[in-house]
Amino acid sequence: MDVVVVGASLAGVRTVQALRRKGLEGRVTLVGSEPHLPYDRPPLSKAFLLGEIDDSSVALLTAEQAKELEVELRLGAPATRVDRAGRAVQLEDGGRLPFDVLIAATGATPRTVPDRHPPPGVHTLRTLDDAVAVRDALAGGPRVAVVGGGFIGAEVACAARTLGLDVTVVDPAPTLMTRGLGPVLGDVMAARHRSMGVSLRTGRSVSRWRGSSRVEALLLDDGSVVAADLVVVGVGASPAVGWLHGSGLDISDGVGCDATLRATGTDDVYAVGDVARWHSTRYGGALRLEHWTSAGEQAMAVAATVTGTPTVFDSLPYVWSDQTGGRLQIFGRVLPGDEVVFVSGGPGEERFAAITGGQGALHAVVAFNALPDAMRYRKLLLQGAEWVAGRGVVQS
Template sequence: MSPSRQLSKVVVVGTGVAGTMAAQTLRAEGYDGELTIVGGERHAPYHRPALSKKLLTGEVHRAGIDMAPQSALEAHALRGATAVGVDMASRIVRVRDVGQDRSLPFDGLVIASGAVVRQWPVGPVPDGVMTLRTVDDCLAIRSKLGRRKRVVVIGGGFIGVEVAASLRSMGLKVTLLSRTDALLQSALGEEMGRYWTDLHRRHGVDVRCGVEVDGFVGTRHVKAVRLSDGSKVKADLVLIGLGVEPATDWLQGSGIKVDRGVVCDATGAAQGATDVVAAGDVARWWHPLYEQHLRIEHWDQASRQGITAARNLLVGPAKAQEYDAVPYFWSDQYDTKLQLLGVPTDYDSVEVIEGSTSSGGFVAAYERAGRTAAVLSTIPGRVNDYRSEIAQRAAFPPHFHAGQPAASSSR
């Protein structure tokens, strides 16, 4: 297949799964012009989900998380380079590369700059207070684990609970602090979040919900975490999991619309620009099914968006196709696989429709305005049997449809 219009200089900003899949798709779809890939890390592209799981525990080695080599793409890869601006009038991306400023001309641009981890918001922190976003972060944490027996994890979202599960499986003493009333509450709601709260407690994690962290004790190295009620939690190592923010600072003044991410239509086209698409953690795409802009920080979404954005960039807006796939996500914690199909945000009710939370194997469905918005399951693969119910906005509760196509198995 060859592109239906001629582009000669395409720049991809970002080397995560969205940027990598976009670059691979450009070549696979017949683009034979200049291709430049800009990545802030010096590493070749790698699979980020393993950082909080198997790479952290040592179950896989560093080389085991690399994506396919980019050398086959015939692309100019700038590693350790940062996009610092874009001028749409002159069609140039400004890049800082090893302390030098460069200008990269383009007639097609893929924005896949991802997200940056939220740091502790109140001033500097002592040594031993760390975040996990990159492979270097993961290896730095691993290097300290042998000497650190008491770990405090701050944050009850997915990164926090996955890190807590991994560290607990390694035999470490783990305290998990969350300001919400249940773990994963912002993603799954309090009802379903309580299941994962109990799961972590059953595995020996000291879970404390509804607490606020005030700061840290220790001048050179952290000794404890201080809570807002004045109490302290002893710690040899603290891992902060407060989420991420889309990496959009470099787009200021470009005319590209940014509102909690790069605002895109359903084809991935960035608003406020032409011949510019965005994908992955940085992008807020209009989703036809949910009739709102969604920014979803999951592997499957980033991969599919990267492919779709690249194809649509090549064919142009007149032939671009909307992306309306039902979002899919998974998370392994201990011996439990969480699988979520759909978007449960702003749901009206949630109901267990198969099994029971007490047995550990269950399916729960989320309802919004009388329709099925999402399905959550701990039974591997079962969410796929409800895919058509979600895609067709079926009445709630949904009906079981066995044998539907499987979703991707990676996050």
């Protein structure tokens, strides 16, 4: 069996490793658009920006390990097209890779705002090259503006403050990390950022950049100006599906898949990681996650299916973020309108755990420096615990 995995990062690497562990023989090719050997992204917005680690600490797969696995690496060679009828992937460098099974692991690419070519000094943070550029810029002691107060934006803001720099975060939502945490817990984390000295301009969006040869400032929608020498835009990412245009696959918001991560309407194409939108049996609908842990778990599920054990992917979503001097962890999903009940500690404390839920069901467990407390409730989450309005989960 010839397997071609497109996307040489976390999901792709974990897939080829799992395929070999499960005894897959035959040719395995891992195709990556970046020139670097596969590396891990979470440290890029954390220890890497602080200069605590360098690129040698983020390796996911060395050339020697690839050789041992008998995986052929095609790096710096973006896939540009898929010939489904001819069962082959076309590469930008002219290569053509025939496959029996194709696995899409191309992740996501960052969005930017405002939607036009920004001046130098405006960065996104997704790749190792991006992280090197931001880290080097931080070393010059700039005034920093972060556009987007999601997880990555919040981590960048913390790193810059830890380096002693002036930092302003701009986000149209009422608080930080609203999508991941909801407004109540978002506010708790926003207060931690403020107490670190991060300036928050929430409820505001960026209308324009100021500066032509270099960025000088952001102009906000209320007419106010945020002076900045370095801008990091963290406003989310879009699934990297450009290479699948014309393939006939469903690629609206990632590659549409069934519950086993097999692309809808195919028997030889799968998707894993940030690019996969699959039918979640847990939530009873389509889901696409941009979480490190699910990328690895999906890789194992797909490897099992491809090697003959059809496996439904149904893990509990989990994401962590290191910021304001601690680790934030979310099990499950905080849904819009969720009530929040603190089960240990509380807002303003150095550690807390909270549960969120509504409409009769516990939805998420959120912990800050409080993993043991979270683990008790994670178990209840897995058991499908009931939510009682105003009280949360009632334990017998």
